[in-house]
Structures are given as C-alpha cells and as structure tokens.
Amino acid sequence: MTLPAPLALMRTAGLRPLSLVPVIALGLAVSVTYLGSAWLSAQVFIAIFSVDAPGSLDPAGWLRLLGALLAGLVVLLALRPLLVLLREAEVNRLGRRYKTRLREAMGQRVADLGPFGLSGSRSGRLQTLFSEGVENLEPFYGRYLPQIAVTVMTVLAAGTWLLLVSPWVGGALLLGGLGVVILPRAWDRILASRGGEHWDAYETLNAEIVDSMQGMTTLKALGAARRRQGELEAASDRLLSSTMRQMKLSLVESGLTATAHVAGPLIGLAVGIWQVRAGALDPLALFPILLVSAEMYRPFRELSAHWHAGYLGGFAAAGIQRFLAEGTPYARLARQAAPPSDAPEASGTLGTQCDGAGAEPDLAADVEVDSVTFAFADPPGVEPGVEAGIEPGAEHEPGHGPEHGTEAHAGQHEAPAPALAGLTVRLHGGELNVIIGASGSGKSTLAGLLARFALPERGSIRIGGVPLQAIPERVLRRRLALVGQGASCPAGTVREVLGAESGPADQDGGRTAGDEWLTAALRAAGLESLQGATGSEVLDLPVAERGTNLSGGQRQRLAIARALVSRPQLLILDEATSALDAAREERVLAGIREFLPGSTLVVITHRPAAVTGAAHAIRLGGGRLQATGSGQEVLA
Amino acid sequence: MNTLTPVVALLRRIRRGRDFAVSVACIVALQLTLAASLALSSLAVTSTVLAAGGGVVAALLLAAGAAMLAHGLFVWLESWFSHAFAYRVLGGLRKDVHRAIERAAPMGLGRRRTGDVVARAMGDVETLEWFFAHTLGAALAALITPSVLIGVLTALTGPQALLLLLPAVLLVLVPAVFQRRQRQAGTELRERTGALAVTALDGIQSIAELLSRGRTDALQQQLKDGTAGIQRVKARIAWLRGGEGALVEVILAATSLLVLLALAFQAGEIPLLLLPTLSGLAMAALNPVMGLAGILARIGEISAASSRVLEILDLPDPLDHALETAPPPSAGRADSAPALEFADVRFSFPGGPAVLDGVSFQVPRGQTLAIVGESGAGKSTLGSLMLRFADPNDGVVRVDGHDARTLEPDELRRLVALIPQDSFVFASSVRTNLRLADPAAGDEALWSALRRAALAERIGVLPDGLDGLPGDRGEGLSGGERQRLGLARAFLRDPEILVLDESLASLDPELEERILTELRLARADRTTVLIAHRLRSIEAADAVLFLAAGRVRAQGTHEELLHREDYRGLLASQLPDPPPAPGGRAADEKGGATHGEPGH
Structure with missing residues (x-):
C-alpha cells in the first residue's frame, strides 16, 4: 500500500496523528487483556504441573492460588468486550x-472549480470519490493505521518481557516479529501500482454506469444498447x-x-526447548512462552485483516488528493478577488468604492464589458490539448509547432483560440439584451464570466461602473441568476423545486416565498398549467430527478421560474429557452x-427569430463582437 | 429468518458450486492444520516439561513445523479461491444489474435516481464481495471444523467433550438475537450511502446553477448531513456488534474457564501430557464459531445490500417476449401494409392512469406524420411504443404489417429509430458517439452524416476532429450541437422508419427545414414520424395526428384540421394572423389571449 497519499490527505482531513492516540491506547489495552489472560492461563498450567512437585503448596493453598488465577482471568475476559466497544x-x-x-473540502473544491474548472x-468518477471513496478511508484511518502502532508496541512489550524470561527466546521472537513486518512490505510496492489500477477501473466503471443509466433511451433508440452492454461487460471484465x-x-x-504468525511462536518455542535441555531455563517457563508468544503475534493477524478492509481507502485517498490539488479553481479565484461578503456594511463607514451611502451596488445598471480576453487553461470538452501536429494542415506550416499552439491562427485548422478575444460590448441596464452567435463564438463563456464563474484574463467587466469583482459574493448571488440550457432540476414537488431557492440561505427577511408568489413566478415563466393542473395546483405536482417526467420545454420553463422566485436584478438565460418554440x-x-x-x-x-424584435442585440463571433445595435441592425 | 431470504435468493442465482466447494475445503484444512500445529507444539512443551526423550520432542516440533507450512499454503489457496469465487460472482452480478437496467429502461425504471441505481450496481455489489469472500465459506467451515475437533477430543477424553457443543450452539444463536436490529441498521446504512452518492452526483452535475445562486452551501450542508447520518447508523451498528461481541466473549470465557477447571480437577484421570493440548484443541474448536459470530454480525448489511441488488435484478421486463418469432419475418414484408399502424392501443404504467386510451392511426410507407398535442397528451409514449420500450396493455402496434411484439426488440430497432429530444452524448470521442448508430461506418460516412446534420464545420475545426472528446454528458457542446449530433446519428442509422421526438426543437427554423429536407433526400421511401410543436414542421407533414389526453382528438391534413377551433388554439401563437408584439403583454393570460385571437 502506498502510504504517502493517505498520510498527506490526513492533513487535509484535519486528522492529526495525535488524535489517533485514543484508538491506539484502546487497541493496546485490548492486546494487554490477551497477553494477560495468556499469562494467567500459563500460571494455571504451571500450578497443575507443579502440584506433585516437592515443596509445592498444600491443597488448600493450591486451590486458593487456582481461584485467584481464575478470578483474574474472569476480570480480563469481562474487560475486553468493553474495551472493544469503546x-x-x-x-x-x-x-x-x-x-x-x-x-x-471536496464540496468546496467543486464550488471552487465551478463549471469552468469541472x-x-x-x-x-467524482461521485465515486465522494461516496465510496471517503467511506473507504474509515477502515484505513480508523483501523489499519492505529493497528500498525498497536502491533509494534505489543510486539515490543511482549518481546521485552520474554527477553527477561530468556534472552534467546525473546530475541528469536522479536526477530521473528521484525520478519513478519518486513517480509510482506516487499510486496507493497508491486501492490501499490496494481491497487491504483483497480481503483481506477472501479471509478471508470462507475462513470460508465452513470452514462448508461442517463443515456439508455438514446442507446435503445439506436438499437445500440446491446453493443454498449458488451463494452461495459468488457470494462467489468477489466476490473x-x-x-x-x-x-x-x-x-x-x-x-x-x-505462516509467519505460526512460525514465530514455533521458533520461539524450539529455542525455549533447546534452552531447557541445555539447563538454562526452567521447563515450566515454556508454558508462558507457548501462550504469550501466540498472543504476541495476534495483532499481526488483525493488521492483515484491517489491511484487507482498508486498502482501497489508500487508493481512494490518492484520488481525493489529486482532485483537491489539480485543475484551475476558476470560481475560487473569482470569489477571492471580491470583497468579503460583509463588506458593504463595513464600507458604509469607510465610505469606499460602491457609493458613499453604503448602498449595495445596483445590478440592474448598465454592464460594460471592456476588452475582455479569456482562454481555458484546460480546454473544456471538445477542445482538448494543443496537439495540432497530427493534422495535415500543421505539417505544411513551418514554424507552427505545438509550442505556438495557443496562438490563434487564421484558417481552418487553428489551435484552440481564446474563448473570448478582447471583447468590448455594452449591455443595457434594466432592459432586454439578446446575444446571438454561432456555436463556439464565446456566448456561454461571456455568460459564465458575467456570473463570475471565473475572472477575465485581461480586460474588465463593470456593472453600473462598479467592477464585477468588487461586488461582494453574497450580493452577487442574491441579485444575479443564470439559467443554463441543461438546467438541472432536483427531485420533489414543484413547490419544493421552487422553494429551494428561498430556503434558509435567504437572508433579506421580508421576502416570503408564499404559494401566491411561486404561482406568479410559474405564470411568468409560462407554466401556469402543467399536466392538467392549473394555478397553485401545479405546485403539488411531483418532479422526477433531472425533470425526466417533464418535457424539455417544461423543464426549461421550470428552471426559469426557479430563477424568478428570488427576483434577480440581472437574469442571464443561456439558451435556457432552446426547447421552446419561437x-x-x-x-x-x-x-x-x-x-x-x-x-x-x-x-x-x-x-434569429428571438432577435428581430429586440431593441438591443449583440452578435458574437470567434470571441469578438461582430455587430451591435437593434435586432434588425444586427441581423442585417 | 427473513434476514436471510434475500441472501439466499441471490445465492440461487449464482451457480459456482465448484469454486465454492474448493474454498470451503481449504478453510477447513487451514483451520485443522492450525489446530494441529498448536496441539503438536503444546505436546512438545509438555513432553519437555515431563522430561521425554529428545528425539520425541524434535519429532513433535518438526511435525508442528510441517503443519505450519501446510497452514500457510492452505491460507494462500483459500484466499485465492474464495476471492476468485467472490470476484467472479461480483463481475457476473454487475453484468446482470446492467442487463436489468438495459431491459427496464427507460419506462420501467420509474422514478429511480441515477445515483441510487449506480450505488446499487457498484457500492452494494462491492459490499457483497466481503460476504462471498469471507462469510459464506467460513460459515460452512464453522460447522465442519468444530465437529472434527470435538470428535478428536471425544476420542481422547471421552463423551464429556461433547459438552463443547453447547457453547458452539450458543455462539451461533447470538447473532440471531440481534438480527432484526442488525438488518434495520444495515438497510439504513446502505440507503444512506446510496443517498450520499445521489447528493454528490446531483451537486456536481448542477454546479453552474448552485454556484450562480450562491447555494453551494446547501450542497455542503447535504454532504455534511449525509455523513453525519451514515456515522450515526455506523455507531448504532458498532454498538450492536459490541453487544454481540460481549456475549460471544462471555460464552467463550465461561467455556475456557470451565475447560481449565475441568482439566485442573481431572488432573489425575487424564494423562498430564495431554492437558494443555486438550485445552488448546477445545479453544481451536470454538474459534471458527467465534469467527462466524463476527461474520454474522454483518449479515444485516449484507442482507440489505442483497435486497437492493435484487430489486434491480428483478425489475420487471416491460416486454412480453412470448410472441417473438426466432427468424424475423422480414421475408413476408407486405408492401401494401402501412409502414406503421396503431390499432386501438391502450397503455398505462403499472397502477397509473391511462396514458394512451384507445389510439388508432396508420402511416403509409414513405409518408410523414406529425403528432401534435399539449404536453402530457401521450406523444412521447406513442414514440416509445413504436420502439418497443414497452408493449401496449391492449391493442396492437404494427410495423410493416407485423405485430411489433413478434419482432425481437433489436430487430425492430433496425427498422425503426428514434432520435430523442435530448440525445445523450457519451464522454467518449465524437467517432464513438456517432458509431453507436452504425458501428461499421468509416470516417467518410461519419463526416458525411455530420455535414448533413450541419455539424461538420464545428467538429472540423477541432484539433482532434472525430477523436475530440465532447466532455462529460457532452457538456463541451451546446444543446443545439448535441441535438445535431443526435441527428447525425439518424443519418448514419438511415432507418426505414424514423421517429423524431422534438429532436429539432433547439435548432433555428432554417436549419430545421434544411435537415428535414436532407433526411427526406437521404431515403425516398422513408416513413417519418415527427413529434413537434413547430408550425413549419407540422405544415411539412403529409398528415397530422392531434392527440389529447391519450386519445386521438382528430387526424387529417394540417389544412383540414385548421377548421377545428381546438387545433387552432393549440397552434394559435404560431398562426400568422395574431401580431406577435415584441415584448408583448399578457403572456400570462394564455387561455384568453390565444384562444381568442385566431377568431379575428
């Protein structure tokens, strides 16, 4: 097992080595009860075997001794389950x-990466890390790790005691213990890579099943379900x-x-017998050696049992560690640039940026996008890497090596250009602004930047003259809403879906999301009736996960209604009406x-139909502004 | 014992008797060799204490060593066989689970959440690994080994050794005392773990909304509550297990004390030489049973995992395969028969209201039928029945004149293809995604399909072209692009009958028309079913089927239907006469506004 990853993760998990002390102490105490009862049993045998020996106790004394030994055993045996429970x-x-x-930390990471970073x-795959991944850590941190300490200490303690009985026997048993520790570790390095492979295959299979579940209609509709089945079975076979x-x-x-667990005590015993025959050891001392040495090796057995239960945790730890460290935390960087959420109150007295009165910035004001450039560090989805070398076009272009790949070139086969390349545009406050453009023209990137999922690389975005990053997070999130085209949908009744928006996180008291308000939001989004229900009846209709019991258009309208409930000052619909007819x-x-x-x-x-009547329209292309003006002008 | 019912039911499905028998034999062998090694070394000790000859002691030690080596060997063999057994079972179960999902989806899965089903397919199945690898064999061995050892003891000391059967039976009974609570706690643990997976998957997939509404704290809270819930159940299980452990320890302690006492007092009758050996063997006889008690302590969780997996495995097959004929009746294709025919078709989900309530219509070969109606009228269900995602409860769906139920689903889906509104895009390359429709298609065919779906340009500018990855669930593509990828699949599939379930809704009308024309050109005799809202698509169809509340409200050509007020009401906003005022008023008064205006 690779220890570095789980050990490094301990810091993130806030698990200090010292906090394992109680578990280790209790584990040691359990070991002590085992060693103790072994020693007491050995004393019973010694008593039995020395009953006829010259100079032994009288029968009454012998019985008293036996009684005391057995009483001691009872105490230890009663104590043990208690300790295990603790x-x-x-x-x-x-x-x-x-x-x-x-x-x-992982949830935070998801929030830090945001849609751009994820x-x-x-x-x-990520979901596996959240659920099974974290669960698998428990046997690792809770049992395997402490058991290592328990094992070492038990072996040392019992070994030392045996050293006192007979240096030879004690030495042999300690050496044997060392062997049990070292021998299997030789396997660990090989195991490390294999185990990583196993966890990897597990995560992949999980992701494949998620895809299969969500894409089964598509698969069956194309008669491809069986084929896909074969592929998955192959993945399962690989696992x-x-x-x-x-x-x-x-x-x-x-x-x-x-073998080593049995061999250790056996060797110790052989050495002991040899010592007895050499006259260096009392024969009766063989009983405690026999029984104590068996218990001395018991923690090893538990250690390998815990290893079995916890080894996946070690690999999950590596995956979690990677997830927490890799990628660009676009959303966090954007959030960090903003003043802390309670800044508006504070700035009121300081009289700083926004306005002197300490009022919150008005998000319904004009939005100025000024020469904004943005490129994905890890290009999302379809645009992976910059390996243009394999393309025929690249070969005919001397000097266009992959190292120049990030620069935009004119022509068909260019490397991924920045999603936005120096875009300057103005959105009119309090009004309807329509943005059109071909796929990949940078529309959604602009929407994401407006929602502050990331900061522009260059250039600035200002709302009512206030830089976007100067708006406190809490204010931005309350006043701005973005609805995407594939807007997700939690399961529950319509009321719950809508009500989730005005839950406890809502802090400006007065706004209550009563049924009337929710119905009004539904009506505004064009969902005044749904599946035969009308008005407030709609609120009681059930919504399935991802809204699968709704049509695409109903789902989109529900997502819009959700956004309306919190009455945003700036509402961005990113192809959120694509499933509706014009x-x-x-x-x-x-x-x-x-x-x-x-x-x-x-x-x-x-x-284009949506643009014709709009007073303000913008056309993007290749991350730049192509036209702006009224709808008619932009379409012309 | 109802705790065992699901476990037994699951076992019945698995036929791997030989692997299992070998692993049980190995367990018994390793337990017996361990006992032998202990007994022989005890014997060596007492021989030494009683001053036996050096040769005897050396022989005993050597024998103990041999038993030790055999023990190691059997441990290795046992762990190999039991793990191999377990993992083969798991591999098989995962396949079965996936097959069950394939069989039931999309209509038979009901409201099941993806995260939950995946948790069952992965997490619960993994939980069973422990059971198959460490429990099942050990349970059998726990019956065999003690019997053997108690037999040996009886031979050595006489019938009083049979008293050991008492603690053995008691040890087996301990878990029975706790099994109900264990099962409850186990069920809860598996359910909570599944729920956590659902939370995580939903959170990750909807991060844009959560983030833009500043609601990531809600995700955090859910994760926190989920973890706390899991830990609470785990604590309960720990206490239950602790209680069991304590009982087991008490029984064992009492037994070992009694054995020691008995030995102490029988010191005269039993040869002294055997005393420690007998004590050791007595404990060795009970050890496997004790292990069994520990194993049975997890039976609650195992049982819960088994029933969760069984629930998926036992998802009912929505299709009735009885009528399917082995060689598809393709020879008997009657050209006179309509390409598609519904005859008095009724359908409802189990226990639900009628979704389709006696629907009849025909689509002649080569014609285009538009199906219109309010959301929830049953349009998509019609499409699902054409593809045999389910069979009608009553009535017949005929394809090329054949009852659809006589066609194997895969055979049927060679004739009929459906492009859903949100075509799912898998995380694999564009090429793999397209080849779902035609695994044999070469790059030339793929590009041609992309061109006709107006997607070639978009894919063409990618550095990796067809090898480009569209991202998790195709997130790297816009909704319209995903739809066009779905349509490219339709071109590749080139079916006789094509069902487009609002598959053009995200496209510009011009693009929609262009692609519809391309589809028509690609195959002259194609029969097309358009589930559509858009006037232009409807106008282009040869006939229109107007569906309302699961019944055919009207059918005919668009022009014929325009005489109906309810039909005009459905399309009102798209009909030319009412002025579509930009930023128009009264969108909320749909009823009044839309019904009234066409009448002008």
Whole structure:
C-alpha cells in the first residue's frame, strides 16, 4: 500500500496523528487483556504441573492460588468486550470528524472549480470519490493505521518481557516479529501500482454506469444498447482481471503472513526447548512462552485483516488528493478577488468604492464589458490539448509547432483560440439584451464570466461602473441568476423545486416565498398549467430527478421560474429557452419582463427569430463582437 | 429468518458450486492444520516439561513445523479461491444489474435516481464481495471444523467433550438475537450511502446553477448531513456488534474457564501430557464459531445490500417476449401494409392512469406524420411504443404489417429509430458517439452524416476532429450541437422508419427545414414520424395526428384540421394572423389571449 497519499490527505482531513492516540491506547489495552489472560492461563498450567512437585503448596493453598488465577482471568475476559466497544465508538467519532471535513473540502473544491474548472472531468468518477471513496478511508484511518502502532508496541512489550524470561527466546521472537513486518512490505510496492489500477477501473466503471443509466433511451433508440452492454461487460471484465492480478500477489502475502504468525511462536518455542535441555531455563517457563508468544503475534493477524478492509481507502485517498490539488479553481479565484461578503456594511463607514451611502451596488445598471480576453487553461470538452501536429494542415506550416499552439491562427485548422478575444460590448441596464452567435463564438463563456464563474484574463467587466469583482459574493448571488440550457432540476414537488431557492440561505427577511408568489413566478415563466393542473395546483405536482417526467420545454420553463422566485436584478438565460418554440419563447420573455420590471435580462440564443424584435442585440463571433445595435441592425 | 431470504435468493442465482466447494475445503484444512500445529507444539512443551526423550520432542516440533507450512499454503489457496469465487460472482452480478437496467429502461425504471441505481450496481455489489469472500465459506467451515475437533477430543477424553457443543450452539444463536436490529441498521446504512452518492452526483452535475445562486452551501450542508447520518447508523451498528461481541466473549470465557477447571480437577484421570493440548484443541474448536459470530454480525448489511441488488435484478421486463418469432419475418414484408399502424392501443404504467386510451392511426410507407398535442397528451409514449420500450396493455402496434411484439426488440430497432429530444452524448470521442448508430461506418460516412446534420464545420475545426472528446454528458457542446449530433446519428442509422421526438426543437427554423429536407433526400421511401410543436414542421407533414389526453382528438391534413377551433388554439401563437408584439403583454393570460385571437 502506498502510504504517502493517505498520510498527506490526513492533513487535509484535519486528522492529526495525535488524535489517533485514543484508538491506539484502546487497541493496546485490548492486546494487554490477551497477553494477560495468556499469562494467567500459563500460571494455571504451571500450578497443575507443579502440584506433585516437592515443596509445592498444600491443597488448600493450591486451590486458593487456582481461584485467584481464575478470578483474574474472569476480570480480563469481562474487560475486553468493553474495551472493544469503546474503541469502536472512538473510531466512529473520529470518522465522523474527518469524513465531514473531507467531504466539505471536496464540496468546496467543486464550488471552487465551478463549471469552468469541472468541464473536463467526469461526474460519475467524482461521485465515486465522494461516496465510496471517503467511506473507504474509515477502515484505513480508523483501523489499519492505529493497528500498525498497536502491533509494534505489543510486539515490543511482549518481546521485552520474554527477553527477561530468556534472552534467546525473546530475541528469536522479536526477530521473528521484525520478519513478519518486513517480509510482506516487499510486496507493497508491486501492490501499490496494481491497487491504483483497480481503483481506477472501479471509478471508470462507475462513470460508465452513470452514462448508461442517463443515456439508455438514446442507446435503445439506436438499437445500440446491446453493443454498449458488451463494452461495459468488457470494462467489468477489466476490473475483474485487474482485481485478480492484484490478488494473486496480495494473497501470496496473506499466505506468507499466516505462516509467519505460526512460525514465530514455533521458533520461539524450539529455542525455549533447546534452552531447557541445555539447563538454562526452567521447563515450566515454556508454558508462558507457548501462550504469550501466540498472543504476541495476534495483532499481526488483525493488521492483515484491517489491511484487507482498508486498502482501497489508500487508493481512494490518492484520488481525493489529486482532485483537491489539480485543475484551475476558476470560481475560487473569482470569489477571492471580491470583497468579503460583509463588506458593504463595513464600507458604509469607510465610505469606499460602491457609493458613499453604503448602498449595495445596483445590478440592474448598465454592464460594460471592456476588452475582455479569456482562454481555458484546460480546454473544456471538445477542445482538448494543443496537439495540432497530427493534422495535415500543421505539417505544411513551418514554424507552427505545438509550442505556438495557443496562438490563434487564421484558417481552418487553428489551435484552440481564446474563448473570448478582447471583447468590448455594452449591455443595457434594466432592459432586454439578446446575444446571438454561432456555436463556439464565446456566448456561454461571456455568460459564465458575467456570473463570475471565473475572472477575465485581461480586460474588465463593470456593472453600473462598479467592477464585477468588487461586488461582494453574497450580493452577487442574491441579485444575479443564470439559467443554463441543461438546467438541472432536483427531485420533489414543484413547490419544493421552487422553494429551494428561498430556503434558509435567504437572508433579506421580508421576502416570503408564499404559494401566491411561486404561482406568479410559474405564470411568468409560462407554466401556469402543467399536466392538467392549473394555478397553485401545479405546485403539488411531483418532479422526477433531472425533470425526466417533464418535457424539455417544461423543464426549461421550470428552471426559469426557479430563477424568478428570488427576483434577480440581472437574469442571464443561456439558451435556457432552446426547447421552446419561437412564439412560446417570446411569451416567456415577455412574462419575465413583466415579472421583473427594471431588471436586466440577458438572453443568449442562436435563434434569429428571438432577435428581430429586440431593441438591443449583440452578435458574437470567434470571441469578438461582430455587430451591435437593434435586432434588425444586427441581423442585417 | 427473513434476514436471510434475500441472501439466499441471490445465492440461487449464482451457480459456482465448484469454486465454492474448493474454498470451503481449504478453510477447513487451514483451520485443522492450525489446530494441529498448536496441539503438536503444546505436546512438545509438555513432553519437555515431563522430561521425554529428545528425539520425541524434535519429532513433535518438526511435525508442528510441517503443519505450519501446510497452514500457510492452505491460507494462500483459500484466499485465492474464495476471492476468485467472490470476484467472479461480483463481475457476473454487475453484468446482470446492467442487463436489468438495459431491459427496464427507460419506462420501467420509474422514478429511480441515477445515483441510487449506480450505488446499487457498484457500492452494494462491492459490499457483497466481503460476504462471498469471507462469510459464506467460513460459515460452512464453522460447522465442519468444530465437529472434527470435538470428535478428536471425544476420542481422547471421552463423551464429556461433547459438552463443547453447547457453547458452539450458543455462539451461533447470538447473532440471531440481534438480527432484526442488525438488518434495520444495515438497510439504513446502505440507503444512506446510496443517498450520499445521489447528493454528490446531483451537486456536481448542477454546479453552474448552485454556484450562480450562491447555494453551494446547501450542497455542503447535504454532504455534511449525509455523513453525519451514515456515522450515526455506523455507531448504532458498532454498538450492536459490541453487544454481540460481549456475549460471544462471555460464552467463550465461561467455556475456557470451565475447560481449565475441568482439566485442573481431572488432573489425575487424564494423562498430564495431554492437558494443555486438550485445552488448546477445545479453544481451536470454538474459534471458527467465534469467527462466524463476527461474520454474522454483518449479515444485516449484507442482507440489505442483497435486497437492493435484487430489486434491480428483478425489475420487471416491460416486454412480453412470448410472441417473438426466432427468424424475423422480414421475408413476408407486405408492401401494401402501412409502414406503421396503431390499432386501438391502450397503455398505462403499472397502477397509473391511462396514458394512451384507445389510439388508432396508420402511416403509409414513405409518408410523414406529425403528432401534435399539449404536453402530457401521450406523444412521447406513442414514440416509445413504436420502439418497443414497452408493449401496449391492449391493442396492437404494427410495423410493416407485423405485430411489433413478434419482432425481437433489436430487430425492430433496425427498422425503426428514434432520435430523442435530448440525445445523450457519451464522454467518449465524437467517432464513438456517432458509431453507436452504425458501428461499421468509416470516417467518410461519419463526416458525411455530420455535414448533413450541419455539424461538420464545428467538429472540423477541432484539433482532434472525430477523436475530440465532447466532455462529460457532452457538456463541451451546446444543446443545439448535441441535438445535431443526435441527428447525425439518424443519418448514419438511415432507418426505414424514423421517429423524431422534438429532436429539432433547439435548432433555428432554417436549419430545421434544411435537415428535414436532407433526411427526406437521404431515403425516398422513408416513413417519418415527427413529434413537434413547430408550425413549419407540422405544415411539412403529409398528415397530422392531434392527440389529447391519450386519445386521438382528430387526424387529417394540417389544412383540414385548421377548421377545428381546438387545433387552432393549440397552434394559435404560431398562426400568422395574431401580431406577435415584441415584448408583448399578457403572456400570462394564455387561455384568453390565444384562444381568442385566431377568431379575428
């Protein structure tokens, strides 16, 4: 097992080595009860075997001795389950702390990466890390790691005692113990790579099943379900064979370890017998040697059992560690640039940036985008890497090596250009602004930047003259809403879906999300009736996960209604009406305008029909402004 | 014992008797060799204490050493066989789970959440590994080994050794005392772990919304609550296990004390030489049973995992395969028969209201039918029945004159293809995504399909072209691009009957028309079913089927239907006469506004 990754993760998890002390102490105490009862049993045998010996106790004294020994045994045996129970409770308490911390850190990481930073990763794989990954850490941190300390200390303590009985026997047993520790570790390095492979295959299979579940309709509709089945079975077989390959090795270790567990005491015993025959040891001392040495090796057996239960945790730890460290935390960088959330109150007295009165910035003001450039560090999705070398075009262009790949070139086969290349544009506050442009023209990147999922590399965005990054996070999130085209949808009733928006996180008291308000938001989004229900009845309709019981258009309108509930000052619809027909789209947009008088509405679409009537329209192309003006002007 | 019911049911599905028998034999062998090694070394000690000859002691030690080596060997063999057994079972189970999903989706899965089903396919199945590798064999061995050892003891000391059967039976009974609570806690643990997976998957997939609404703290809170919930159940399980452990320890302690006492008092009757050996053997006889108690302590969780997996495996097959004929009746294709025919078709989900309530219509070969109706009228269900995602409860769906139920689903789907509104894009390359429709298609065919779906340019500028990765669930593409990728699949598939379930909704009308024309050109005899909202698509169709509340409200050509007020109401906003005022008013008064205006 690779220890570095889990050990490094301990710091992140807030798990200090010292906090393992109680678990270790309890484990040691359990070991002590085993050693103690072994010693007491040995004394019983000694008593039995010395009953006829010259100079032994009288029968009454013998019985008293026997009684005392047995009483001692009873105490130890009663104590042990208690100690085990306490240890379990402590493992659980500890686990709750670091598992919470880790999931918090991972959730935070998801929030830090944001959609821009997560765009290259597979959600199914990440989900495995969150659930099984973290769960697998518990046997690792809670049992395997402490057991290492327990084992070492038990062996040292029992070995030292045996050294006192007989230096030879004690020495042999200590050496044997050392062997049991060192021998299997020789396997560890090989195992490390294999185990990583196993966890990797596990994560991949998980992601494949997520895809299969969500894409099954598509697969069946194309008659491809069986084929896909074959591919998945192949993936499953790969998981199986990687597991088996790893096992072949790891199990040799269990065989060796098991042999060593028996061999140690046996060698100790042989040495003891040799000592007795040499006259250097009392024969009766063989009983404690026989029984104590067996208990001395017991922690090893538990150690390998815990290893088995915890080894996946070691690899999961490496995956978690990577997830927490790699990628660009676009959203965090953007958040960090903003003043702390309670700044507006403070700035009131200091009289700083926003306005002297300490009022919060008005997000319904004009938005100025000034020569904004943005490129993805890890290009999302379709645009991976910059390896243009394999393309025929690149060969005919001397000097156009991959090292120049990030620069935009004119022509068909250019390396991925920045998503936005010096875009300057103005969005009119309190009004409807329509943005159109071909796919890949930078529309969604602009939307993401407006929602501050990332900061522009160069250039600035200002709302009402206030730089976007000067707006406190809390204010921005309350006043701005973005609805994407594939807007997700939690499961629950419509009321719950909408109500989630005005939950406890809502802090400006007065706004209550009563049914009336929710119904009004639904009506504005064009969902006044749904599946035969109308008005407030709609609120009680159930919504399935990802809204699969709704049509695409209904899902989009529900997502819009969700955004409306919190009455944003700046609402961005990023192809959020793509599943509606033009007429319906127009009605929904009008409904939104009426529901949010005075708010800025930014509508991204690639449907020219939506643009014709708009007073303010913008056309993007290749990350630059191509035209701006009224809808008619832009289309012309 | 209802705890065992799901476990037994799952075992019945697995036929791997030989692997299993070998692993049980190995367990018994390793337990017996361990006992032998202990007994022989004890014997060596007492021989020494009683001053036996050096040769005897050396022979005993050597024998103990041999037993030790055999023990190591059997441990290795056992762990190999039991793990091989377990993992093969798991591999098989995962395949079965996936097959079950394939069989039931999309209509038979009901409201199941993706994260939850995946948790069952992966997490719960993994939980069972422990059971198959460490429990099943050990349970059998726990019956065999003690019997053998108690037999040996009886031979050595007489019938009083049979008293050891009492603690053995008691040890087996301990878990039975706790099994109900264990099962409850185990079920809860598996459910909570599944719920956490759902939370994580939802959170990751909807991060843009969460972030833009500043609601990532809600995700954090859910993760925190989920973890706390899991730990609470785990604590409960720990206490239950602790209670069991304590009982087991008490039984063992009492037994070992009694054995020691008995030996102490029988010191005269039993040869002194055997005393420690007998004590050791007595404990060795109980050890496997004790292990079994520890194993049974997890039976609650195992049982819960088994039933969760079984629930997926037992998802009902929505299709009735009884009528399918082995060689597809392709020879008997009657050209006179309509390409597609619904005859009094009724359909409802189990226990639900009727979704389709006696629907009849025909689509002649080569014609285009548009299906219109309010959301929830049953349009998509019609499409699902054409593809045999389910069979009608009553009535017949005919394809090329054949009852669809007589065609194997894969055979049927060679004739009929459906492009859903949100075509799923897999994380693999564009090429792999396209080849779902035609695994044999070469690059030339792929590019041609992309061109006709107006997507070639977009893919063409990518440095990796067809090898480009569209990202998790195709997130690297816009919604319109994903739809066009879906349509490119339709061109590759080139089916006789094509069902487009709002698959053009995200496209500009011009593009929509262009692609529809391309589809028509690609195959003259193609029959097309358009589930559509858009006036232009509807106008282009040869006939229109107007569906309302699961019934055919009307059918005919678009022009014929325009005489109907309800049909005009459905399309009102798109019909030319009402002025589409930009930023128009009264969008909320749909009923009044839309019904009234066409009448002008």
